[in-house]
Amino acid sequence: MNVAFLTPEYPHEKTNHSAGIGSSIKNLVQALVKKQHQITVFVYGQKKDEIFKDNGVRVHLIKNKDYAYGKWYFYRKHIQIYINKVIETENIQIIEAPDWTGITAFMNFKIPLVIRLHGSDTYFCYLEKRKQKIKNFWFEKLAISKATAYIAPTDYAGKLTKELFNIKTKEIKTIHNGVALDRFDKYPTDQYDDGLVLYFGTLIRKKGVLELPVIMDRVIKQYPKAHLLLIGDDASDISTNSPSTWTLIEEQIKSYSLELKVSYLGKVPYESMEKYIKKAHVCVFPTYAETLGMVTIESMAMQKAVINSNIGWSQELIKDGESGFLVHPSNHSEYASKIVEVLKDNELRKTIGVKARERVEQVFDINKKVVENIAFFKTIIK
Incomplete structure (x- = not known):
């Protein structure tokens, strides 16, 4: 097959910020290349136009463009025109795009379009119980309606998206x-x-990071050696209009006198994360809104005990009490209790870690997932 992916992110030194969407796409496309399929990735919103190869994957960076008005329409059409030229010259058979922002809302392709439900603004607004801009809903609704087919990373994400967009x-x-x-x-x-x-x-x-200072305060009282390390891009906060979520976390850190117990590294290269995961005694992801959570399964793959949220999608990742623990982010006492349990009990930590790896081998091995993706794509290609 000759398959293309349209995405706002892709982990590479030449691209802008990349997170879970980017890593999940990279895992899939590299597995497809190993199966001898031709793969093209279009990454929009970039600093410049460029084409390069990444381990057999043809990557097209599409420069972000400014317009006097109507960027929401004209930039989408610019992307469409660019991609359609490549589709024709490279004989691409199918293209996949994410649901986020409804990027394909005004695009028309002569080949099937698959929307993968990485998480739309509509989906996240629903989970976070916050008001959504009407235009964002309609962009995503239009994009969804024009798709040939859909893929969801969890049953939960698929069912909820189906309800939200009818x-x-x-x-x-x-x-x-x-x-x-x-x-x-x-x-x-x-x-x-x-x-x-x-x-x-x-x-x-939405990732629950503002719950961590109060959770850690309770953890440290029971396990004084405990210390929290945060790694990742800092984002603005939609609820307070703060340009920095880390600033809000810092305020809490000071209020609990945790300055010596919490550190923040900022963003590190994707390839460097393994060494930090390796050092972890326990990994925590108290998120309120997710579709799957690549960071969770990456940690589990390295035999780390994970304390995750217990909301919807996470129940498809972890078997509670067997391959990790599931606790609601707002239940600070219970969340802290599970962290302390792992920190104090070496046999439990070891058993959970081994079971976590087994769970990933059974359910999230890309060599198995790529076969499922290939079979599904082949039902759509005409």
């Missing part, structure tokens, strides 16, 4: 995102920094 005529296929297990060795479960609690991902309210 999708009636087409099935939503669930195919979990996968990780390349050869990238994540089975690190010895007895190698870690005592008390290191790790969060990595974007610092943004």
